[in-house]
Amino acid sequence: MKEQLEAIRKGALESIGGAVDAAHLESLRVKYLGKKGELTAVLKQMGGLSAELRPVIGQLANEVRASVEKAIEAQAAVVSERALAARLEAETLDVTIPGRKAAQGHKHPMYAVLDDIKEIFIGMGFEIFDGPEIEQAEYNFTKLNAPENHPSRDWTDTFYLTEDSSVLLRSQTSPVQIRAMETHGVPIRMISPGRVYRKDEVDATHSPMFHQVEGLVVDKGITMADLKGTLNTIIREIYGPDTQTRFRPHHFPFTEPSCEMDIQCHKCGGTGCSTCKGEGWIELLGAGMVHPKVLRNCGVDPEEYSGFAFGFGLDRLALGQYKISDMRLIFENDIRFLEQF
Ligand code: PHE
Numbered sequence: 298m299k300e301q302l303e304a305i306r307k308g309a310l311e312s313i314g315g316a317v318d319a320a321h322l323e324s325l326r327v328k329y330l331g332k333k334g335e336l337t338a339v340l341k342q343m344g345g346l347s348a349e350l351r352p353v354i355g356q357l358a359n360e361v362r363a364s365v366e367k368a369i370e371a372q373a374a375v376v377s378e379r380a381l382a383a384r385l386e387a388e389t390l391d392v393t394i395p396g397r398k399a400a401q402g403h404k405h406p407m408y409a410v411l412d413d414i415k416e417i418f419i420g421m422g423f424e425i426f427d428g429p430e431i432e433q434a435e436y437n438f439t440k441l442n443a444p445e446n447h448p449s450r451d452w453t454d455t456f457y458l459t460e461d462s463s464v465l466l467r468s469q470t471s472p473v474q475i476r477a478m479e480t481h482g483v484p485i486r487m488i489s490p491g492r493v494y495r496k497d498e499v500d501a502t503h504s505p506m507f508h509q510v511e512g513l514v515v516d517k518g519i520t521m522a523d524l525k526g527t528l529n530t531i532i533r534e535i536y537g538p539d540t541q542t543r544f545r546p547h548h549f550p551f552t553e554p555s556c557e558m559d560i561q562c563h564k565c566g567g568t569g570c571s572t573c574k575g576e577g578w579i580e581l582l583g584a585g586m587v588h589p590k591v592l593r594n595c596g597v598d599p600e601e602y603s604g605f606a607f608g609f610g611l612d613r614l615a616l617g618q619y620k621i622s623d624m625r626l627i628f629e630n631d632i633r634f635l636e637q638f
Contacts, residue, residue: 298339298346298354305335306361313368318376322369329365336362406638407508407615407627411490414510414611417534418488421527423512426481426489428473434463436472440594441551456494456505466494470511471551474587474606477513478595483602484516490611501623508611515587515597515604521554524584524605528558532581535614536560541567543578552585552606563617579617582609 309329316322329335340358343351404412415425434457438450449455449468456466473489481487490510497503514523525544533540541561549555558581562573569575584607589599612624619638621627626634 298342298350299357301339302336302354302357302361305329305339306364309335309361309365310368313365313372316372316376318380319373322373322376326369330362336365403638405627405630405635406619406621407612409638410615410618411508411510411611414535414614415488415490417531418512421486421530423486423488424481426473426477426487428467428470428476428489428491430467430492430494431458432465432467432472434465436475437465437467437469440475440591441471442588442590442594443550447550454496456496468495469493470509470608471606473511474513474551475591475595478515478592478597483597483604485604486514486516488512499625501625502613502616504612504624504628506628507624509608510611512607513587513604514606515592515602517602519586519603519605521586521605524586524607527605528582528584528607532558532560535618536563542581544584547583547585549583549585551588551591553588555583555585558582558584558607581614582607584608 309325313322313325316325327334331337336358343354343358346354419425434450437455438447443450450462452462455468458464458466470489470491470493473487473491477485477487477489488510489512490508492506493509494506497505499505514527529542532542540563543559543561544556545559547555547557559578560581561567562570562577562579564570564572565577567577569577573579584605587604587606592599592602592604612627615621615627616624
């Protein structure tokens with residue numbers, strides 16, 4: 298029996314020393330020390346031993362058990378260290394590789410221009426209003442005093458959304474004048490920037506979707522002098538203090554009298570060039586004194602209040618400011634183009 302025990306010890310220590318991982322080690326523990334293991338099998342035979350031999354063999358058996366346990370423990374440490382080393386090797390990081398930079402975007406050039414414009418108007422006490430792009434014909438035309446046969450009401454000019462021509466994509470930001478007077482009341486000083494839609498052919502200066510900024514001032518005693526003074530001040534803020542302007546008579550259904558405002562060509566200084574098409578002047582915006590009918594349509598008494606309104610194309614303003622030759626470029630959202638600003 299003594300030989301048996303020694304053989305178990307020898308075999309166990311050898312195979313434990315060769316164990317490669319924790320699972321292997323566990324299977325060896327079961328093999329030698331488990332309930333059905335080799336050592337237990339030997340101990341079960343001890344009942345047949347003489348009284349003198351039993352304690353001797355018992356002690357040896359305990360020694361064998363202790364040395365096998367110790368060997369397993371020692372090998373467990375070796376195996377786990379080896380596993381850690383292997384992991385570290387496999388997961389090596391090269392900390393010298395430069396990090397990946399997240400590309401940082403910036404404002405679209407047109408919205409940068411819009412932000413500058415908002416700043417100027419806010420500085421003059423204007424509020425910013427928003428209006429829906431899907432608009433009722435009532436607001437886009439009727440309340441703005443556009444007659445039933447006005448050409449802009451035609452299906453060839455405006456995008457309608459219903460067969461009965463009652464809902465459309467707004468063709469101008471002027472309906473926000475009406476909404477602002479209805480919800481805010483007068484006196485009022487507001488601008489409303491936003492998208493507008495027209496069935497225009499696409500070319501360098503036209504797009505079926507573009508942006509306007511509408512403006513409205515209504516108070517007691519507002520005159521054409523306020524209109525001219527305000528617009529001149531703003532245009533000189535945008536284009537510089539020496540900018541020359543001129544006002545030409547025009548017609549809009551919702552203003553009376555109406556005008557258009559031009560600035561002297563900043564490229565040729567008024568002598569005529571390709572930018573101003575030989576005119577010396579560049580058309581900038583439409584404006585006028587709010588028509589008494591429009592005031593009345595919004596519940597405002599034209600005997601008591603008067604006002605002026607204006608509207609300009611934001612896209613063209615941005616083109617001019619950044620010297621961009623083609624409007625399509627600012628809507629295509631080609632990163633290579635936008636990154637230049
Ligand atoms: N809504 C006009 C247009 O689209 C511009 C305008 C606005 C004119 C306000 C006068 C007053 O052409």
